[in-house]
Amino acid sequence: MDAGERVAVVGPSGAGKSTLLGLANAAVPPTGGTVELLGADPSALRGRTLRQLRSRVGTVHQQLELVGQLRVVHNVNAGRLGSWPASRAAWSLVRPQGLPAVLEALDRVQLADRVYERTDRLSGGQRQRVAVARLLVQRPELVLADEPASALDPALADRVLGLLAGLAADRGGALVASLHDPALALRHCTRVVGLVAGRVVLDAPTAALSVRDLADFYGAPR
Amino acid sequence: MTAVLDAPPVARPRLHRVRARWGWGLGAVAVVVWSLAGAGLFAGEVVNPAGRAQFGRFASAALSPALDAEFLRVLVTGALVTLAYAALGAALAVLLGALGAVAVARTTWGRRRLGWTLTRGALAVPRGLHEAVWGLLLVNVLGLDPWVGVLAIGLPYGAVTAKVFADLLDEVPRGGHDALLAAGAGRSSAVLYELLPPAAGGLLSYSFYRLECAVRSAVVLGLIGAGGLGYQLSLSFSSLRWEQVWSCVYALALLCLLADVTGRAVRRRLAAPRSSPTRLARDRVLTAAVLGSLALVAWSWWYLAVTPATLFAERTREQLGYVLGAAWPPDTDADLLASVASLAVDTVQMSVIAIAVATVGAVLVAGVAARPPGRMTPGRRLLGTVVRLGLLLLRAVPAPVWALVVLFVLLPGVLPGALALGVYSFGVLGRLAAEATEELDPRPRAALAALGAGPAAGWLYGVLPRATGPVLAFALYRWEVAIRDSVLVGVLGAGGLGALLATQLATFDWGAVATTLVALVLLTLAVDLVSARARQALR
Numbered sequence: 001m002d003a004g005e006r007v008a009v010v011g012p013s014g015a016g017k018s019t020l021l022g023l024a025n026a027a028v029p030p031t032g033g034t035v036e037l038l039g040a041d042p043s044a045l046r047g048r049t050l051r052q053l054r055s056r057v058g059t060v061h062q063q064l065e066l067v068g069q070l071r072v073v074h075n076v077n078a079g080r081l082g083s084w085p086a087s088r089a090a091w092s093l094v095r096p097q098g099l100p101a102v103l104e105a106l107d108r109v110q111l112a113d114r115v116y117e118r119t120d121r122l123s124g125g126q127r128q129r130v131a132v133a134r135l136l137v138q139r140p141e142l143v144l145a146d147e148p149a150s151a152l153d154p155a156l157a158d159r160v161l162g163l164l165a166g167l168a169a170d171r172g173g174a175l176v177a178s179l180h181d182p183a184l185a186l187r188h189c190t191r192v193v194g195l196v197a198g199r200v201v202l203d204a205p206t207a208a209l210s211v212r213d214l215a216d217f218y219g220a221p222r
Numbered sequence: 223m224t225a226v227l228d229a230p231p232v233a234r235p236r237l238h239r240v241r242a243r244w245g246w247g248l249g250a251v252a253v254v255v256w257s258l259a260g261a262g263l264f265a266g267e268v269v270n271p272a273g274r275a276q277f278g279r280f281a282s283a284a285l286s287p288a289l290d291a292e293f294l295r296v297l298v299t300g301a302l303v304t305l306a307y308a309a310l311g312a313a314l315a316v317l318l319g320a321l322g323a324v325a326v327a328r329t330t331w332g333r334r335r336l337g338w339t340l341t342r343g344a345l346a347v348p349r350g351l352h353e354a355v356w357g358l359l360l361v362n363v364l365g366l367d368p369w370v371g372v373l374a375i376g377l378p379y380g381a382v383t384a385k386v387f388a389d390l391l392d393e394v395p396r397g398g399h400d401a402l403l404a405a406g407a408g409r410s411s412a413v414l415y416e417l418l419p420p421a422a423g424g425l426l427s428y429s430f431y432r433l434e435c436a437v438r439s440a441v442v443l444g445l446i447g448a449g450g451l452g453y454q455l456s457l458s459f460s461s462l463r464w465e466q467v468w469s470c471v472y473a474l475a476l477l478c479l480l481a482d483v484t485g486r487a488v489r490r491r492l493a494a495p496r497s498s499p500t501r502l503a504r505d506r507v508l509t510a511a512v513l514g515s516l517a518l519v520a521w522s523w524w525y526l527a528v529t530p531a532t533l534f535a536e537r538t539r540e541q542l543g544y545v546l547g548a549a550w551p552p553d554t555d556a557d558l559l560a561s562v563a564s565l566a567v568d569t570v571q572m573s574v575i576a577i578a579v580a581t582v583g584a585v586l587v588a589g590v591a592a593r594p595p596g597r598m599t600p601g602r603r604l605l606g607t608v609v610r611l612g613l614l615l616l617r618a619v620p621a622p623v624w625a626l627v628v629l630f631v632l633l634p635g636v637l638p639g640a641l642a643l644g645v646y647s648f649g650v651l652g653r654l655a656a657e658a659t660e661e662l663d664p665r666p667r668a669a670l671a672a673l674g675a676g677p678a679a680g681w682l683y684g685v686l687p688r689a690t691g692p693v694l695a696f697a698l699y700r701w702e703v704a705i706r707d708s709v710l711v712g713v714l715g716a717g718g719l720g721a722l723l724a725t726q727l728a729t730f731d732w733g734a735v736a737t738t739l740v741a742l743v744l745l746t747l748a749v750d751l752v753s754a755r756a757r758q759a760l761r
Contacts, residue, residue, distance in 0.1 A: 025672045055674030065669030069687040078683050082674025089679040096237070116237050138673055 003141075006165055006175040008185035010202075010214065011195035017178035020195065021144045024176060025057045026050070038141060055082025058140030060131050060148050060164070068120030072111065075119050075130055076102045079138030098137070105136035108163065124151040132163055141173035148177055149184055157181070161188045182214035242759045250756075254578045257571035261636040270633045277630040283464035287472055296454060297473045304450035304477065306522035307368075307443065308436035311375025313519045315436070316429045318376060319383025327388040329399075329417065348381040350743035353439045354446050354622075354710045358727050359735075361447070363541045368526040369533060371448040375439050379432055390424045391417055426512075427492045433515065434485035441474045442620050442710060451477065459626060475618035482618075545732055552740060553733035561722065562741045569718035569745065572636045572711075573704040576643035581697040583648040587613070588655035588689070589681065594664075610656070617649030625711040639716030643704050651693075651700055658692040659685060691760055698753040705749045709742060719745070 001007060009017050022028030023035050026042035034041055040053055058079070059065070066075050073096045080098065081089055088097060096102070106112040109129035114122065119130060128151055135143065143164050149157035161177065165188050168175040179185045185192055186206055192214070194202030324330055326345060331338040348356075357374035364370050398416035403409070444452020451474045458466035488511045495505040532538060591609045598606070625642035632638040667684030675683070712720020719742055726734045 027668060027672045051674040051676060053674075054672055057673070059669065059672055061665065061669060065666050067666045067684060067687055069691070070683065074683065078670055078675070079673060081670055081676070081679040081683060084679065086676060086678035086682070090682055093682065113235060116235055
C-alpha cells in the first residue's frame with residue numbers, strides 16, 4: 001500500500017476484515033509472515049518505540065473503543081495518550097488539557113455543544129462522531145476504520161468517510177476502511193480489496209469496478 | 223483539509239461538576255480523616271511494646287502447627303460441631319425466611335403500604351444485631367444448650383433471608399400471576415404456578431449462599447463459647463499454645479474455604495442447570511446438592527442432640543421472663559448514655575478506617591489479581607496467582623481471629639479493631655474489585671493501547687472510570703457488614719460498643735444491655751441508610 005491510497009476492504013462476515021485491520025495497527029500479532037507498518041516491523045519493537053509507532057496509526061472501531069463513563073472531552077483527548085506523559089494524562093481528567101484542539105475537532109463533527117456530556121448519554125451516531133474526533137486530535141498518518149458507516153444514516157456515513165479520507169490526506173497518509181456499502185466504497189476509495197476466508201480474491205482500482213460488480217461479490221440481491 | 227463541515231458557531235458549554243457526587247466524595251474524605259484522628263493515629267501510643275516478643279513466638283509457630291493425632295482428632299470433632307451448627311442455623315434461617323417472606327412481600331400486602339412498611343421495619347431489629355450478640359443474649363436465657371448456636375445464626379439470618387426472598391418474589395413479572403387470578407385460580411395456586419417457578423433458582427441459590435455464610439458465623443460463635451473449632455481456638459489461645467492456635471486457624475480457614483468453593487460451584491450450576499428437553503430429568507449435581515444438604519441437616523440434628531423440649535421448658539420461660547423484665551425499661555442514666563454515645567463514635571470510626579484501608583488495598587491489587595484477557599507472561603501469571611491466593615487467605619480467616627492477632631502488637635482501642643476488620647474486608651473487596659475489572663469490556667482499553675497509550679494512561683482512561691462505580695458500591699456494602707462485625711471484634715477486646723456490651727453482660731446489667739442494643743440497632747440502621755443514599759448518588 002502506498003501513501004495517499006484509500007482502500008476499501010470488502011467481504012462477507014468472518015472473512016478476516018477485522019483481523020487485517022488488527023494486523024495493521026499491531027493489535028493482532030501475525031501467525032506467519034511479517035507485517036511492515038510505516039517502514040517498521042511492529043513485532044520487533046517494544047515499549048516506547050512501539051508506542052510511538054502505534055500513535056501514528058489511528059483506528060475507528062464500531063464505537064466500542066469509547067469509555068462511556070468519561071465525558072466526551074476525555075474520550076477525544078484519549079487520542080493524545082500516545083504522546084502525553086502519564087502525569088499530564090492524569091491531570092487532564094481533573095482539568096481538561098488542550099481544550100482548543102478538542103473543541104475544533106468536535107466542531108468538525110458538529111458536536112462542540114456536547115463537549116462535557118457523559119459519552120454514554122449520546123446516541124450511536126453521536127458516539128461514532130466522537131470516535132472520529134478522537135482521531136482528529138490524534139492526527140495519525142495511517143487511518144484504519146472498521147465498519148465506520150454502520151449505525152449512521154447514509155448522509156452522515158458519507159460525511160464521516162469524507163472526514164476520515166481528508167484526515168489521511170492531511171498527513172500524506174492512507175486510509176483503510178472495511179465497508180459493507182458498495183456505493184460508499186466506490187465513492188470514497190481508490191482501491192477495493194475483497195477477502196473471502198482470509199484470502200485476497202479481489203484487488204482492483206475503483207475505476208475498474210461498478211456497484212454491480214461489488215454487489216455480486218457480496219452475493220447480495222441486486 | 224478537504225472535508226470541513228460548515229458548522230454554525232456554537233456557544234461553548236461550561237464544565238460543571240455533579241454536585242451531589244462531589245459532596246459525597248469530599249464528605250467521605252473528611253470522615254476518613256476524622257476517624258484516623260479519632261483512632262489516635264496522629265497522637266499517642268498505639269503500639270504495645272511488650273507484645274512484640276510474644277508476637278514473634280506466635281508468628282514463628284505458624285510453620286510448626288500442632289499435628290499430633292490426639293489434637294487432630296479434637297480438630298475433626300470441632301469442625302463437625304461447627305458444620306452442624308452452620309447447617310441447622312441455615313436451615314432455620316431458610317425456614318424463617320420462607321415464612322417471613324410471605325409476611326413482607328408486596329404480593330401479600332398489595333396496596334396496603336402501612337402494613338408492608340411496618341413488617342419490613344420489624345425485620346430490621348433482628349438484622350441489626352450480630353450473630354455473636356444474639357449468642358451472648360441467648361446463652362443467658364437457654365444456658366449452655368446447642369439451641370444457642372442454632373438460634374444465634376438462624377434468627378438474624380432468617381430476617382435477612384425473609385427480606386431477600388420477598389424481594390426475589392416481588393421482582394418476578396406479574397403478568398402470568400394476574401392472568402391466572404383473572405381466570406379464576408386461587409391465590410395460592412397462582413403463586414405456585416406463576417411466581418415460584420421463575421424465582422426458584424434465585425431462592426435456592428440464596429439458600430446455599432446462606433449456608434456458606436453460616437459456616438463462617440459458626441466459627442465466630444465458637445470464639446464466644448458456643449463450641450466447635452472457634453471454641454478450640456480460643457481455648458488454645460488463652461493457654462498460649464501457639465502451635466495449636468495455628469492448627470485451628472488452618473483448619474477453620476480450610477473449612478471456610480471449602481464452604482466457599484462448594485457453595486460457589488453449586489450456585490454457578492444453579493445459574494445454568496443442565497436439563498434434557500425430551501425427558502423429565504433433573505440436573506444430577508443439583509439434586510445431589512439439595513438431598514445432601516437435607517441429609518446434612520438431619521445428621522446435624524442428631525449429632526448436636528437438639529431437642530425442641532428445651533425451648534418450651536419451664537426454666538427457659540422463667541429465665542426469659544426475668545431477662546425481659548430486668549431489661550425493660552432500658553437504662554437512661556446520663557453517664558451511661560454519654561459513654562454509649564462516645565463508644566458509638568468509636569465504632570463508626572473503626573468501621574470507616576477498616577473500609578478505607580480495604581478499599582485502597584483492593585484498588586491497588588485489583589489490576590494484578592484480575593485475569594487479563596489474552597496471553598500473559600509466566601511472571602505475570604505467577605504474580606496474579608500469588609495475589610489471589612493471598613486474598614483468599616485473608617478472607618478465609620474471620621475478622622475476630624485477625625483481631626486476636628492484631629491485639630498482640632497494638633494496644634486495645636479503635637485501631638486494632640479497625641485493622642482486623644480492614645484486613646478481612648480487604649480479602650473480600652480485593653476479590654470483588656478484581657472480578658469487576660475482569661468483567662469490563664476489554665476493547666476500550668485495547669483501543670487505547672493501539673493508539674500508543676502507555677500502561678498507566680491506559681489504566682487511567684480505560685479502566686478507572688469504569689471500575690470506580692462498582693468498586694465503591696461494593697465498599698459501601700461492605701461498610702454495612704463491617705459496622706455489624708465491629709461489635710464482635712469489640713467483644714474480643716478491641717474497643718467500641720462491643721467491649722461495653724461484653725462488660726454489661728458479664729455483670730448482668732440488663733437495663734444497660736438494652737440501651738446498648740438499641741444504640742447498636744439505630745447505628746446499623748443509620749449506616750444502612752447513608753450507604754444506600756451514597757450508592758444512589760453514585761449511580
